[in-house]
Amino acid sequence: MNLLNVFNEINNVDPEFTDRINPRREVIRNMASFGKKVTLASLPFFINNLFTKAYGATAPTDVNGVLNYALTLEYLEAEYYTMGVAAPNLIPAGRPLGAITTIRDHENAHVKFLKQVLGDKAVSKPTFDFTAGGTFANVFSDYDTFLALAQAFEDTGVRAYKGQAGILVGNRVVLTAALQIHSVEARHASHIRQMRRARGGAAANQKPWITGANDSGIGAVVDPVYMGEDNKVQGGVDITTLKGAMGNISLATATQSFDEPLAAEAVLNIAQLFIKN
Amino acid sequence: MEKLSSQKECLIDKEEHLDKKDLRRRDFLKFTGAGLAGVALLGVVGCKKDRHDDDDMGADGFYFGSGDIAILNYAYALEQLEAEFYMQVVNSPYSGISDLEKTYFTDIRDHEIAHREFFKKALGAKAISSLEFNLSGINFSSRESVLGTAKTFEDLGVSAYNGAGWLIKDTGYLLLAGKIVSVEARHAALIRDLIDNGSFANQEVINSNGLDLAKSPTQVLQAAAPFIKSKIDVKDLPTY
Numbered sequence: 376m377n378l379l380n381v382f383n384e385i386n387n388v389d390p391e392f393t394d395r396i397n398p399r400r401e402v403i404r405n406m407a408s409f410g411k412k413v414t415l416a417s418l419p420f421f422i423n424n425l426f427t428k429a430y431g432a433t434a435p436t437d438v439n440g441v442l443n444y445a446l447t448l449e450y451l452e453a454e455y456y457t458m459g460v461a462a463p464n465l466i467p468a469g470r471p472l473g474a475i476t477t478i479r480d481h482e483n484a485h486v487k488f489l490k491q492v493l494g495d496k497a498v499s500k501p502t503f504d505f506t507a508g509g510t511f512a513n514v515f516s517d518y519d520t521f522l523a524l525a526q527a528f529e530d531t532g533v534r535a536y537k538g539q540a541g542i543l544v545g546n547r548v549v550l551t552a553a554l555q556i557h558s559v560e561a562r563h564a565s566h567i568r569q570m571r572r573a574r575g576g577a578a579a580n581q582k583p584w585i586t587g588a589n590d591s592g593i594g595a596v597v598d599p600v601y602m603g604e605d606n607k608v609q610g611g612v613d614i615t616t617l618k619g620a621m622g623n624i625s626l627a628t629a630t631q632s633f634d635e636p637l638a639a640e641a642v643l644n645i646a647q648l649f650i651k652n
Numbered sequence: 653m654e655k656l657s658s659q660k661e662c663l664i665d666k667e668e669h670l671d672k673k674d675l676r677r678r679d680f681l682k683f684t685g686a687g688l689a690g691v692a693l694l695g696v697v698g699c700k701k702d703r704h705d706d707d708d709m710g711a712d713g714f715y716f717g718s719g720d721i722a723i724l725n726y727a728y729a730l731e732q733l734e735a736e737f738y739m740q741v742v743n744s745p746y747s748g749i750s751d752l753e754k755t756y757f758t759d760i761r762d763h764e765i766a767h768r769e770f771f772k773k774a775l776g777a778k779a780i781s782s783l784e785f786n787l788s789g790i791n792f793s794s795r796e797s798v799l800g801t802a803k804t805f806e807d808l809g810v811s812a813y814n815g816a817g818w819l820i821k822d823t824g825y826l827l828l829a830g831k832i833v834s835v836e837a838r839h840a841a842l843i844r845d846l847i848d849n850g851s852f853a854n855q856e857v858i859n860s861n862g863l864d865l866a867k868s869p870t871q872v873l874q875a876a877a878p879f880i881k882s883k884i885d886v887k888d889l890p891t892y
Contacts (some may be wrong), residue, residue: 378689406833416790458793470849470850473850474850474852475713476855477850477852477853477854480862481853481858481862482862482864484860484861484862485862487861487862488861488862488863529711536830537827537831537834538829540817540823540826540827540830541823541826541827542820544820544821544823544826545818545820545821546818547818550817550818550868551814551815551817551818552863554813554814554817554830554833554864554866555814555862555863555864555865556862556863557833557834557837558810558813558814558833558834558836558837558864559837559853559858559862559863559864560840561833561834561835561837561838562837562838562840562852562853562857562864563841563842563852563853564838565837565838565840565841565842565845565852566841566845566852566853567837571840573676580718582756582759583756583838583839583841583842584759584763584835584838584839588722596666609770609828609831610770610774610824610828612770612773612774614766614769614770617766617770617773618769619762619766619769620739620742620765621759622763624762624765624766624769625762628759628762628763628766629766631759631762631763631835632762632763632766632767632832632835633766633828633831633832633835634830634831634834634835635831636827636830636831
């Protein structure tokens with residue numbers, strides 16, 4: 376497969392493609408180093424990765440990258456709740472619909488805010504498939520599935536913002552805004568988890584905070600969302616060696632007390648499940 | 653964690669103190685709590701570069717240090733306050749507390765203790781001592797009083813971490829603050845829902861851009877002042 380041909384093909388369709396990948400040129404230049412890893416078998420995936428990178432869903436390396444990465448996630452959430460609220464007979468009227476509407480409005484506000492900040496650097500909205508190719512076929516007809524996926528998105532969102540804080544260190548405006556969105560996502564996650572607990576069933580023991588790796592009751596399909604949340608060592612300190620209210624701090628408490636970040640690649644792998652390529 | 657190094661940078665632009673004085677004049681009369689006199693609200697004017705960081709209790713009170721150390725001590729102080737509060741809530745539950753509420757409050761207490769003990773351990777010799785608090789204004793037998801105070805503390809905690817984030821220089825510390833603040837936000841949402849289901853992120857805390865509260869260390873300490881009995885010295889705490 377000749378990559379350059381591929382690029383030329385794309386340029387015919389999208390003249391701006393080369394500009395889009397411009398910041399990523401080094402990726403292409405570095406294919407020599409990638410080369411060791413890029414076998415023929417993985418090439419289609421690698422190219423897919425390049426496209427993903429070109430169109431905004433890329434592991435950020437700078438402030439605008441972080442903002443576009445955040446924007447991509449907010450697009451996803453905003454569309455998800457917009458569709459959920461609009462779906463007939465999905466969300467019970469009253470408090471449930473009120474809560475989801477509140478969350479929808481926040482995600483729309485985040486999209487609007489991030490687009491304003493980015494101006495013409497903003498990536499455009501991907502096309503989403505919230506069934507993830509059929510995995511969640513009943514997402515807009517079954518309320519429990521809808522809530523389960525909402526929880527996965529919110530908990531992922533919290534982790535995603537955290538994972539990018541390092542790039543924004545010392546940036547008064549952008550870091551503060553990112554933190555202000557990040558804690559809103561955590562408030563959402565807390566409420567959705569309460570909503571799921573109230574529904575009982577597999578979610579009957581759900582708490583507003585995350586216990587260990589994958590406490591969601593959703594099953595292994597969301598393992599990637601919670602991967603690493605069972606960490607008990609913070610800043611070199613094993614939290615379970617510290618004194619708690621009675622005896623040492625328990626493992627459950629140690630994992631609940633600190634939400635873990637998620638690297639951009641892992642977040643994008645999750646988001647990709649819901650993005651039509 | 654690397655050994656915490658004493659930081660001597662001055663992060664504060666002196667120009668920014670001018671409006672702080674105004675703020676102080678405006679807000680000073682609002683605070684009549686017993687702890688107020690003990691809280692150094694004078695903020696940072698210049699940097700003391702020749703300060704001995706290890707003299708915790710100077711004439712001015714418990715010294716927080718400067719730079720990132722001061723911010724970690726600031727977080728440590730807030731976690732101490734929260735832990736103290738929830739310990740009392742669990743030890744003397746309000747009348748009519750449900751089993752689920754008891755479970756939640758026990759969890760939250762344990763989280764705050766974990767945060768407190770983590771900061772204590774991480775700061776090592778740089779840690780301020782255990783502060784004394786004044787929680788006498790809280791009626792621990794009243795659900796309304798307890799939940800109302802919890803709401804204040806949790807929203808304040810979220811706004812404190814959100815507002816102090818950009819002042820942190822070390823990426824590792826910033827990440828740790830991020831790991832804690834979202835847990836505080838989970839608490840805040842729950843407490844709000846216990847008061848009024850659906851108020852987890854209402855307009856009291858979230859603005860029209862969908863952004864949560866962010867407050868400067870000065871603003872947060874002013875709000876916390878009525879509850880802090882110990883004298884604290886935050887003259888080198890970065891703020892704005």
